[in-house]
Amino acid sequence: MKLSIAIPDSSLKDENKHENKTRKIFQIARAAGIFQIKDIIIYKDGREFENDSKLLSTILRYLETPQHFRKRLYPKSGLLQFVGALSPIKMPNQTGTSDAKQVKKGDIREGVIFPKDGKKFIDIGIDYSVPYYGKKQIDKRTIIKIKETFPNFTVYDIEKNQIPNFWSYNVRHGGSLFSLLTEWKGPKILTSRKSKKIKDEEIQKILSSKEEILIVFGTTDKGIHEMLDKKISKIQNFKAWNFFPHQGTETVRLEEAILGCLSIINAHTFNK
Known part of the structure; x- marks a missing residue:
């Protein structure tokens, strides 16, 4: 089973300081490494987040790069000013x-x-x-x-x-959320607070697929349903689930949602 995740280019919108944005990106990278994510796809939110999008992809790629040759590929940059305080991801390539x-x-x-x-x-x-x-x-x-x-x-x-086993994640940019979902050939899991809770038989069916599975996360201020609106009816081969049906906080932050959702999926995969 191969998993990829899709996150919006507005993922850092709720952080004002560069240092906090860097730390958030690190948490996303760690989760991707822990759960052997194949691709991290950054899709467009429909608004302009060029600076944050560049920061997000640059630091994700930097953290994926083995430490011993980072300096050869990444000259000093304002984008990377806080990465020195981050721990190694320690994926197999590192x-x-x-x-x-x-x-x-x-x-x-x-x-x-x-x-x-x-x-x-x-x-x-x-x-x-x-x-x-x-x-x-x-x-x-x-x-x-x-x-x-x-x-x-x-x-x-x-x-x-x-390489037969997980090596490291890839980072790439996608188009809009709708175009990403319509072009993706394999199963899709949409994470949404407005959806129903997970049913064991449904998630097992998706996780048994031989095709690559895409797990999609919404923005900080809008969920998947709000972003797609009526277009969601045109999406095929997907399930939308609420992974935190009894959450005790008003919101679940993106880095928390990624770690939590992947943990749940991992448990369903290996605790059959």
């Missing part, structure tokens, strides 16, 4: 030994290409310069598999979809 002698044949690592003495090498987070003979250009990221180990490292490129 773990692994830094000791070259402990790297094993068949290990998968992620790195960035850099030049040295007129040749190309790849930084995979170890205390050794690994020669790179692939097609990727300088300063480009790539995922590699170890063919030969220390001290005569040889590696070769692989694609993310060749």
Whole structure:
């Protein structure tokens, strides 16, 4: 089962300070890592949130990037001024030994290409310069598999979809909520306070799907029903559920909703 989530570009609207926005994005990234989310899709809310949208995608991508080569890809920027206080997400692409002698044949690592003495090498987070003979250009990221180990490292490129297990999330921008939902081929779960509570048989049917499942979250001031209005009748292959039917607060914040909904879905998936 593969899960992706969709969040609005107005996700940071309820935070005024840059530091608080950064912390909110970190919580979203952590939830995506914990529950092995394939894609985080940022859809347009119908209004202009260009600055927040850029901040949201930039920090999400920064947090997904392995720590050992972040500085190579992300120069100092006002957008990233508070990320230094954040803990690593520690997804599989960010773990692994830094000791070259402990790297094993068949290990998968992620790195960035850099030049040295007129040749190309790849930084995979170890205390050794690994020669790179692939097609990727300088300063480009790539995922590699170890063919030969220390001290005569040889590696070769692989694609993310060749890795059988979760590696890291992807971040991409989508269009409007309606266009995203109509173009998505697999099942869709809409999270809404105005919907009915989850029925076991319905959620089990969706979670048993072989297609990728999209979980959609609303904005800070409008739910899915308000955003779609009458257009919701044109959406196919979806279920809308209230994941917090007896909530004790006036609202559930986006980062809380993501963590809570994914926790519930995870429980239904593995506690059959």
